[in-house]
Amino acid sequence: MHPLRLERLTVRGWQFLVLFTMGVMVLAGALVGWALLHRTDQMSRAVIDGIGPARVAAGQLQAALRDQETGIRGYVITDDRQFLTPYYDGQHEEQAAAAEMRHRLDRRPDLTADLDAIEKAAAKWRATYAEPSIESVAPNGRNVTNRPAAERGKAEFDHLRTLFDTQNANLAAARTSAIDDFQYTEVWRDRVLGAMVLLFFGTAAALGILMRNAVTRPIAALTAACRRITEGNFGETISRPRRPRDIRNMAVDVENMRERLVEELEVSRSARALLDEQAAELRRSNAELEQFAYVASHDLQEPLRKVASFCQLLEKRYGDQLDGRGIEYIGFAVDGAKRMQVLINDLLTFSRVGRLGTMQTEVELDVALEAGLANLAAAVEEADAEIVRPPGPLPQIIGDPTLLTMLWQNLIGNAIKFRHQDRRPRVVVDCERRTGEHGDEWLLSVSDNGIGIAEEFTEKVFVIFQRLHGREVYSGTGVGLALCKKIVEHHGGTIWVDTSYTDGTRLRFTLPVPAQVGAGPTSPATSQGAHE
Secondary structure: OOHHHHHHOOHHHHHHHHHHHHHHHHHHHHHHHHHHHHHHHHHHHHHHHHHHHHHHHHHHHHHHHHHHHHHHHHHHHHOOHHHHHHHHHHHHHHHHHHHHHHHHOOOOHHHHHHHHHHHHHHHHHHHHHHHHHHHHEOOOOOEOOOHHHHHHHHHHHHHHHHHHHHHHHHHHHHHHHHHHHHHHHHHHHHHHHHHHHHHHHHHHHHHHHHHHHHHHHHHHHHHHHHHHHHOOOOOOOOOOOOOOHHHHHHHHHHHHHHHHHHHHHHHHHHHHHHHHHHHHHHHHHHHHHHHHHHHHHHHHHHHHHHHHHHHHHHHHHHHHHOOHHHHHHHHHHHHHHHHHHHHHHHHHHHHHOOOOOOOOEEEEHHHHHHHHHHHOHHHHHHHOOEEEEOOOOOOEEEEOHHHHHHHHHHHHHHHHHOOOOOOOOEEEEEEEEEEEOOEEEEEEEEEEOOOOOOHHHOOHHHOOOOOOOOOOOOOOOOOHHHHHHHHHHHOOOOEEEOOOOOOOEEEEEEEEOOOOOOOOOOOOOOOEOOOO
16 A cells, blocks of 8 residues: 555544454455365375275176176086076176276376276176076086186186286276375375465564554554653654544544644643732732721820810710700711721721731530520510521631621621611521532521611622611611621631521521531421520
8 A cells, every 4th residue: 555545544434444354364364265165175085985985896896707707607617597697697796896986096097097998808708608607507417518628718807807906006096196185285284274374473463563554553652641640741743643634633633732722821830820920919918908997996086086076075075065056066066986996896897807917716606596595685675576596506716706696696696776666676597407519517597577688788788897787777887787798707607698588587607517516406496486
């Protein structure tokens, strides 16, 4: 095959070429082997089914003629017709043996010629001597055969014996020649079959080497190059093999992919370096900002306290000299200073979450809830709120007790603050254990029967300083739920508004279950009334 055509072959084409060549070799070997085996079988049959039985039939033929000669001689001497029985039986046996020989030697005219000569001589002997001798015996038992006739008959039968010897010699020579030809053919058969086996294995080895060089090695080289590239050696160039065609095309595609990856990697490295630089700058800026907020908040506390104190002193000392508008202005100033103090305190609390080293210990959520409710005792009593807790104990987790107390306080405080004006506030705390995306976790919820949160604001309420109502309707700084979100995320959980709850607001949040802590309810707790 032309080299250019070989280069166009794919892996499947190479496999087909190898299998086709091996198939042709096997078929050729099978045909040659069949021909040789058929030839040796023919030669073997020629000896076994031809010459061998013919020699036996020749012996029977010769014996039959001798029996005829013996019978004639005995009859002539004794005039006893019993001696003619071998003569006549011998003729039948002669005919049967001759027919058998002609059947066995139908393809050997050189050997049937001897048979023809014997039959011709036997017929002549019977015509010139045997039959006349039978007729020459007189009824009175006297033999009238003359001596010359007897000598002539003896000479003719001696000629038959010579023909017997010739026939036997020719049959023996034919048998020897057939055996020699058979053995010669057997030798060549074995040689040819051995050569075919050697040629088959040699061709198989050559095709194997060809497959290794043309297919296996290019695939192995491409695989090794791909492995080195996957290990990070992106600078290695993948060489393109000459064949097979699909492996060559694959190598080209992989090389193009490698070049594209190198380009993308350079872009990614540049972007990563820029991102790291910006992240470092952002961390530095956040640290400075948090430090500034912390310091500024502390520094703002004193001026605000002075403003509020002096405004109150001003109202106390000069209140009788001020008109109603002046007293109102002083009230505005005092209220603004107090609200500013509350906002600063909330900002301080918000900035401390996750920034300062917080305590990580085993926390009973029941204890944290009790502490939060204690801080809200006045608000609960003022609103006559009903707090419903799970019948069983809340779980134990790993966290900061102060932050978890603030979490309960803000969630329940919000539920009381945003209550419905025409019904008694009712706050329900639930807890259940479940398997989430990150393993086992506690699912807790705080539900109320208040004014609720519209679905479009369920994300906005967790943004710091975001308020859904005016300050004159509901007081607050807009930091509470943002602080709750920060506390929950600091403990490895998430918080969200359950929009499927329509009787008020239900806030759900998760906290991870520590591996060493398994206490608490393992199924959803059924809440029952417990007024606090």
